Amino acid sequence: MNITKQVEQLLKQGDVDIFLAYRELDGHLIPHGYTLDNLEDLENLKVSQHRYSLEKVATHLTEKKPNLKIGIVARDCNQRALNLLYTWNQLSPENITPLMVNCCPSQTRNHSDCTYLEPKKTGTFKQKKGIDFNENPREFMDNNDNGQRFSRWMYEFSKCIKCYGCRNICPVCFCTDCSLENPDLVEPGALPPEIPIFHLVRATHMAGRCIDCGLCEDACPAEIPLRFLYREMNRIVSDVFDYTPGAGLEKSPFTIIGNEVTLEPRPMDA
Amino acid sequence: MTIKRITFVQEMLKFMGLEGRLHLEWISSAEAQKFARVVTDFTEKITHLGPSPIAGQTRSISMEPHENKRRKHEYHKAG
Amino acid sequence: MNCKFVPSVCSYCGTGCGVLFEVIDGKINSTLPLKSHPVNQGKLCIKGWSLHEYINSYMRLKAPLVKENGHFQKATWDEAITHAAKNFNRIKETHGPDAIGVLVSAKVTNEENYLAQKLARAAIGTNNVDHCARL
Numbered sequence: 001m002n003i004t005k006q007v008e009q010l011l012k013q014g015d016v017d018i019f020l021a022y023r024e025l026d027g028h029l030i031p032h033g034y035t036l037d038n039l040e041d042l043e044n045l046k047v048s049q050h051r052y053s054l055e056k057v058a059t060h061l062t063e064k065k066p067n068l069k070i071g072i073v074a075r076d077c078n079q080r081a082l083n084l085l086y087t088w089n090q091l092s093p094e095n096i097t098p099l100m101v102n103c104c105p106s107q108t109r110n111h112s113d114c115t116y117l118e119p120k121k122t123g124t125f126k127q128k129k130g131i132d133f134n135e136n137p138r139e140f141m142d143n144n145d146n147g148q149r150f151s152r153w154m155y156e157f158s159k160c161i162k163c164y165g166c167r168n169i170c171p172v173c174f175c176t177d178c179s180l181e182n183p184d185l186v187e188p189g190a191l192p193p194e195i196p197i198f199h200l201v202r203a204t205h206m207a208g209r210c211i212d213c214g215l216c217e218d219a220c221p222a223e224i225p226l227r228f229l230y231r232e233m234n235r236i237v238s239d240v241f242d243y244t245p246g247a248g249l250e251k252s253p254f255t256i257i258g259n260e261v262t263l264e265p266r267p268m269d270a
Numbered sequence: 271m272t273i274k275r276i277t278f279v280q281e282m283l284k285f286m287g288l289e290g291r292l293h294l295e296w297i298s299s300a301e302a303q304k305f306a307r308v309v310t311d312f313t314e315k316i317t318h319l320g321p322s323p324i325a326g327q328t329r330s331i332s333m334e335p336h337e338n339k340r341r342k343h344e345y346h347k348a349g
Numbered sequence: 350m351n352c353k354f355v356p357s358v359c360s361y362c363g364t365g366c367g368v369l370f371e372v373i374d375g376k377i378n379s380t381l382p383l384k385s386h387p388v389n390q391g392k393l394c395i396k397g398w399s400l401h402e403y404i405n406s407y408m409r410l411k412a413p414l415v416k417e418n419g420h421f422q423k424a425t426w427d428e429a430i431t432h433a434a435k436n437f438n439r440i441k442e443t444h445g446p447d448a449i450g451v452l453v454s455a456k457v458t459n460e461e462n463y464l465a466q467k468l469a470r471a472a473i474g475t476n477n478v479d480h481c482a483r484l
Contacts, residue, residue, distance in 0.1 A: 018350055026356065028385045030369055033352030050384035050391070057352065057371060060378055065350055141285070150287025150323055163395045169381070196286060196324065207278060219382060221392040229285075236281040240274050253274075 004045050006099060007071065011036050016071035016097050020057055022048035031057065047073060047101050053171035053215060055081045059090050067095065074098035080211040080246030081171040087252050090174050120217070130155045131225045133217070137232040157195040159222035166202065166216035166226055172209045172245075179205060199229070206230050207237050208254035211246035290319060350374065356383055361396045363455040364388060368397055377401045441473065450477035 003021075010016045011034065023032040023041060029048035034041060055078055058070045072078060079098060085091045120133040131140065131152050144152065167173050167180060179201055180186050186198055193199075210230040217227040238244050241253045276294040283292060293312050297305045352373050359366040367386025371379045380400040384391035403409065413429035414421040424432070440448050451469040453462045462480065469478045 018352060020352070028356055028367075028383060030354045030356055030383070030385075032354060033350075035351060037351065052369075052381060052384070060371065060373060061350065061352060064373060068350055137285070144287075146287045146289050148287070149285070153286050154323075161394060163393060163398060165382070165393060165398060168379075168398050200282065200286070203282060204279070218384075218391055219393070221389075221394065232285050233282065236278055236285075240277050240281070 003047065003073070003099065003101070004042050007034060007045060008039065008042055010071050010097060010099075011039070015069065017069045018061065019071035019073075020054045021073040022046045022052075033057075033061075051075065051077070051213075051215070053081065053169060053213070054078060055085060055091070056169075056171045058096065059085065059174060062091055062095070069095050069097070071097040071099060073101055075101060077211065077213040078171075081213060083249060084172050084209060084211055084246040085174070086249055088172075088174070093249075126223070131228060133225050133228060135228070137228065137235065140228075153196060156224045157199050158192060159224060160193055160195065160198065161222055162191055162193045162198070163221060165219040165221065169215045169219040171213060171215065172211060199224070203229055203233050207233050208241065208243060208252055209245055210234055288322070288324075290315065291322065354381075356386075359393070359397045359400060360456045361400075366393055366397055368393065368400060370401065377404050437473065446474035447477060449473050449475055450479070451475075453478065453480045455481050 007019050007021065011019060017035065019034040020031060021034060022029050023044040024046055025032075025044075029046055029050055031048075031052050031054060032041065032044075034045065054072050054074075058072060061068055061070060072082070074082065079100065082091065082096060082098060086093050086096075122132045122134065126132070129152070140149070164180065167178065180198065181188075185201065186193060210233060212227065212231060212234060214227045216230070217225065220226055234245070243250075243253050245252070273294065276292065280292050283289060293308075293315075295308050297308060350373070352371070355370045355372055357368050357370060359368050366389035367383030369381040369383045370377045371381065378401065380393075380398055382389055382391045382393040382397070389397075412423050413426055415424040415429055415432055416422075437449060449469075451465055451473070453465045457465075466478045469475055
């Protein structure tokens, strides 16, 4: 059964109130919310090559109407993001119906319909001074000594224009109070940001959250290899905490928000 | 948990090229000698590593502008 | 509940980045870069990312204001335009057309910019026209 029929059925049976997928409009493939009111739009339903974070849209919708039943066309990365949002209680699995589509690594085709399957290109100057997008973090550690690593990262970070694009596009950045907007940590209205602190603050907050979707690297106008950085953070998290964010629904070892106090206050001599 | 978190930050700093500038040790108030030894060792290590390459670059430390910062923040709030 | 995405062009500078507004129940909720846009290719600067904030800002002007006795008073469009035209005519007559300058914006379309320079040159009669995106 093709995806249009499936979505139509889900909507008509009332399994979902709104279905988030893509449509073609003026030559652009853009996200769209399909509902019973605009069933005629369904014939334009597409699975876009370009990926937007539909799960973030779902959290926005849930914020407005908590019991809304949402369907989502999901690739592997969307599914990981959804898992993480379930763990952090941002979405509830009962209200979300993901419809899985062809993705990397695809069982049907080697190269599937995702732009992320084409590796990013790195220019020669960036290779010489900065960091290659496609380098293996382990090789990066072996090939560069402490000072080289530092200067390469500082070159990359110094390009930052502080657009907050990495934070804004991130499907798992849902805190209402962002550390990067705290005037005591990051001075407002000053450019460049304090490097490398600005980026390391974000990297630390991505620990145990980053689901390696690559949207941040794609949205970065300064071409900072963020995915490369967060991938290494994820490796450390999986080594140290034995946890892979988004892999399943197990509880996260990180309790940054919704903190449970495990130590009960009691008298000193008890 | 602390040890795991510190290990994470240590590994992260190592990846950045700022290795060996963070140290974690449990010392009880009864272990004065251990405290002295750990602090001496770490001071020696840090002296050997030299000043941090990012020292002086962080605006909030190197400049005075508490006043300035607050004023800016208020402005942002108002706008 | 209705959710749609509307492609548009960023109104801040002359670059013309493609943006995508997330519209939930008729209200713009957030801004995203348009990934398939040839100009910005899925990237935006901080101003583009916060486009939705000024649309919903409480400080936004929704009616024309005319300053009377040092205070701004709400006025209708007819009143405001008549007031402006009358005073421009007065300045032109007393000090000549070159006493007036026209500054146009990158936030409006090419056509509107063209009309503004036409107004300056043909109606007012001055060459004092400039534009913030004349970088």
